[in-house]
Amino acid sequence: MTNIAIIGGHGKVALHLARLLTADGHKVSSLIRNPAHADDVAATGATPVLADIENLSTDELATALAGQDALVWSAGAGGGSAERTYAVDRDAAIRSMNAAAQAGIYRYVMVSYLGSRADHGASPDDGMFAYYEAKAAADNYLRATSLNWTILGPSALTLNPATGAISVGSIPGGSDLPRAETSRENVALVAAAVLADENTVGRFIEFTDGDVPVGEAIAALR
Ligand SMILES: NC(=O)c1ccc[n+]([C@@H]2O[C@H](COP(=O)([O-])OP(=O)(O)OC[C@H]3O[C@@H](n4cnc5c(N)ncnc54)[C@H](OP(=O)(O)O)[C@@H]3O)[C@@H](O)[C@H]2O)c1
Numbered sequence: 001m002t003n004i005a006i007i008g009g010h011g012k013v014a015l016h017l018a019r020l021l022t023a024d025g026h027k028v029s030s031l032i033r034n035p036a037h038a039d040d041v042a043a044t045g046a047t048p049v050l051a052d053i054e055n056l057s058t059d060e061l062a063t064a065l066a067g068q069d070a071l072v073w074s075a076g077a078g079g080g081s082a083e084r085t086y087a088v089d090r091d092a093a094i095r096s097m098n099a100a101a102q103a104g105i106y107r108y109v110m111v112s113y114l115g116s117r118a119d120h121g122a123s124p125d126d127g128m129f130a131y132y133e134a135k136a137a138a139d140n141y142l143r144a145t146s147l148n149w150t151i152l153g154p155s156a157l158t159l160n161p162a163t164g165a166i167s168v169g170s171i172p173g174g175s176d177l178p179r180a181e182t183s184r185e186n187v188a189l190v191a192a193a194v195l196a197d198e199n200t201v202g203r204f205i206e207f208t209d210g211d212v213p214v215g216e217a218i219a220a221l222r
Pocket of ligand 1: 007008009010011012013014031032033034050051053054056074075076077078088111112113114154155156157158184
């Protein structure tokens, strides 16, 4: 059994992931900012931990994360203002990486998106510009840490039930992938598989819903 914390614990991917991990016998702590979300989190078997990551310092976050073995970032401002997008998706994410190192947590899984990169090519007028910039900054910061990181890059997310099967890209940006969306439940299955497989450390895994069982697709990365 491992102690695993999920930041953005009431998110749609995070709730699926908490269910999967607790069913596997892990002890999950889900960080949430809204006390009204605690019951939904508890229903997954996870322990809700109140923590507004936008306003917590690195030290405070490290204290909240003490005793964890692994950390999953699945939070996001979710299309809020550019200011909030930078505050959550970039700045709070980076603080969480520093806090993880401070708390002695070496395994870090980041939920990013397919195509995340600094030269994303979007213009500053693009409504997604701040998101692309923030995610690239956070992902690149993570790559430069000494954490055992894995970055997940799913395509556009859906609420479809898990198919349990994905396609993993082998070209950055996923141009070899089908033009498919990704079930949030499949993202949770991939995150759980990655947490169980140290061979995924140091990888940016870009994927969509597809036809290879998740376990097989992740094992094939070895
Ligand atoms: N949407 C897509 O098509 C897409 C595609 C690829 C990748 N992604 C990535 O996948 C991630 C997970 O997706 P999802 O659908 O599960 O997201 P989600 O349901 O929007 O969950 C994000 C969570 O982050 C939490 N959060 C935001 N600000 C916070 C704060 N200051 N303190 C604590 N928690 C905070 C939110 O809590 P509140 O409910 O309290 O706001 C929410 O529960 C996204 O963040 C995005 O980066 C998305």
